[in-house]
Amino acid sequence: MELVYIFHSGFALLGDGFTVVMDYYMDSKEYGDDGVPHSGILHDGILQREGKLYVLSSHFHPDHFNKEVLTWREKRPDIIYILSKDILKHRRAKEEDALWLRKGEEYVDETLKIKAFGSTDVGVSFLIEAQGKTFFHAGDLNNWHWMDESDEVEWKRNEKYFLYQIDYIYRQVKEMDVVMFPVDPRLGNEYMRGATQFIDKIKTRTFVPMHFTPEYDKANAFGKIAQEKGVEFIPVTHSGQIIKL
Structure with a gap:
């Protein structure tokens, strides 16, 4: 299998006979002034792969759900859309x-199983089971503590809620093969805190950072911590990067 980093928190999982696109925001090349995406790895190839095509979005925020995905059905009427229900609640899409x-x-079919877990913002996170492996896409699940800006009571409350969410996951899933998780430098000095707490709680074989655009060096700095804890870390260096699994 291959994992493709598209942009921001967007990934595509390429398996035998199936493709899963997660939290598409924009393609590996940026949009033009007219709002139309330039060619990129998704539009130029991934959407044309043979086999089943699944599209997942973890919540309604525009950097995780782009309504463009709904137009893909015009060329791929067989797409299976699996979306967080808050997207429907906020009227970004219709029930049908x-x-x-x-x-x-x-959601379960003969190809894969997708389970929704919680978030510390809105929407959900996703655990995908396919071809004997587990893949976790965190969406906006993170320790959004903002401790450089918030008082201690506030950031500790946020942290407590995050730890509750990962405890909920741990009660059902003790280990994961591949984890895609935010490493967002906007949080300040402790921006790797949530990612560290996650891999401390849930055994992670391979970790891929996301939600850091465009500070690759700061996101990849988490590699040292991950490797010290026995976790394989995949540095993300560019949009359109293909990761062999």
């Missing part, structure tokens, strides 16, 4: 556009 999941719900 997708299958809708909230925390604790799942």
